Amino acid sequence: MSGGDGNADEWSRLAAESARLPDGKFLKIYELLEQMRERPEVQGAFETIRPRLTELRPPRRLAVSRLFFRPVEDVLDDPMGYQRRLNRISRAVLAPCWRALRDRLPHGLVAEMQSTLSTIDSRDARALAVVGEPLWTAGAAALDQLLVEVRANLKLQVTLFGRDEDVLNQLATVADVVRIGPRIEALKLALPAKPIGELAESHVEIVKTAMIELGRENPRHTGPALLVLTSRMRRPGDLLRMLQEVRLGGTPQEKEGLTRELSGIVVGNLLRQTSDMDREAASADSSELAATAERLTEGLNSVNEAVLALRDKEMSRKVDGARTEIGEFVKRTIVSDVDQALLGTLFGPDAAVDPDEKVRKAEQLALALRKSARLAPHLGIKREVDAKINEIRRQVEAGTETVLRGQPGAEVQRRMFNSLRVIEILAGSDEAERLFREWQRRSV
Incomplete structure (x- = not known):
């Protein structure tokens, strides 16, 4: 070819x-x-x-280009999911950026880096952070110069990146993050792996110390670091709250501006992911859909305090709209037909399906519904989810009692225990134990 x-x-x-x-x-x-x-x-x-x-x-394969973009990996989006004005980067920008940048790096640096990388385990994050430091320092400076050139020369911009000015904004974000690449990689090593859930007190202190040090070095360095960290967190609002509690370099007005900008970015990114839910739903099962809804709801809950503090009616309206959208998504993709799928799995006649596989699928559906029930109060769909759970419980009990009236044997016992497992997931172990005693009495 x-x-x-x-x-x-x-x-x-x-x-x-x-x-x-x-x-x-x-x-x-x-x-x-x-x-x-x-x-x-x-x-x-x-x-x-x-x-x-x-x-x-x-x-x-370890490549110099991959090492260069390592600090920005958490703010990369596939081209189909990329949205402007969120300080994120489309993967489509990486290749033209590297082609333009490679010839502007110090002579011999790329070859020297590639030779070094050939001796390093690609999974050794600590070693990569050390090796990458000179590349990130030189690359950020070269990218700054490249941006100066293309902004002064429209023909060069069109040749390298096309006419879309948003590409230059993405390149500026790359430069801002790569410039503090060693600090970004050090934070990744010191904190839990993503997605980061609850932070321990020691981790909170690490983040606060990093924010203070970056702010003292240069107030402009704090924003890119927080952009990366919020992208790694399930509850990005926790980081916004930490930002309120520390004293950075610069003026109070600069800190307030950073808080407002970062809050808008965090909320905007959550809204972007909310709008992507239906596109991702086509290839996901019920447990994956429930996990997506849970992650986004948790993220929105975490930013409540920051959004209220900003007194931004438009942002509050968007957050409320996102909750409604997630609630509709849960009702449409998980709750709507879960009773038919679950009951069909438990009592369906398909003998070709492995019994263990059938009970696994029934458990998966029940667990997704239970997770939806936990989210329901936050999403305004508690009544609908409770009604669905009650209806499923009623039908599982009725279906099991029909089975118990059949010929006694191992198959009847297996079906009864499958039903009890579903009831335990949806209603708790006490209810499952009560039904077990009642069904045992009837079968005897």
């Missing part, structure tokens, strides 16, 4: 076909693409196979 931008469609077709191959053959195609990652015509191919790569998670 020859090179050239004209072959981009051909590479994308190859990638689409490879995604349907067995794992071994697919990974061989991936290795081929990895060797040609720097070529612009193969970028679309990577977007095509990204879902399969996310599933398989093959070892990734």
Whole structure:
């Protein structure tokens, strides 16, 4: 296959076909693409196979370009999900950025870096943080200069990045984050792996100390660090609250402006993910859908205090709208038909399905519904979810009693215990124990 931008469609077709191959053959195609990652015509191919790569998670070849963008990995979005004005970066920008930047880096730095990387384990985050420091320092300076050049020369901008000014905003975000790359990587190593849930007191102190030090060095460094950290947290509002509690460098007005800007970014990113839920739902099961709804609800709950403190009616309206949207999503994708799916799984006649698989699926549906019940008060759908749970309990009890009236045997016992497991998930162990005693008495 020859090179050239004209072959981009051909590479994308190859990638689409490879995604349907067995794992071994697919990974061989991936290795081929990895060797040609720097070529612009193969970028679309990577977007095509990204879902399969996310599933398989093959070892990734260490490359200087990948190390350079490592500090910004938490603020990257796929092109289809990218939205402007959130200080995030589309993956589509990375390849043209690196092509323009590579020749502007100090002579020999890329070759020296690649030689060093060949001796390092790609999973050794601590070693990568040390090796990457000179690359991030030089890269941020080169990217600053590149932005000066393209903003002064429209022809150069069009040649390198096209006419869209938003690309330059994304490059500025890359520069701001990479500039403090060593601090970003040190924070990642000191904090729990993402997604970060509740922070221990020691972790809170680490974050506060980092914010204070960055603010004293340069108030402009605090924002990029917080942008990355909020993207790694399930409850980004916790970080906004910490920001209120520390004294940064600069004026109080600068801190208030940072708090307002970061709050808008955090809320905007949660709203973006909310709007993406339906697109992701097509390939997700009930447990994944419930986990998505739980994560977004938890994130919105965490920003309540910050949004109220800003007294921004428009932002408050957007947060309330997002809650309603998540509630409708839960009702539509989890609650609506869960009774039919669950009862069909428990009492359906399909003998070809493995019994263990049937009970696993029933448990999965019940667990998703229980998680929805926990979210319901926050989403304004408590009445609908409670009604669905009560209806399912009634039908499970009725269906089980019908089974118990049949011929006694191991199959009847197995079905009874499957029903008890579902009741235990939805109503608790006390209710399951009560039914067990009653059903045992009837079967005897």
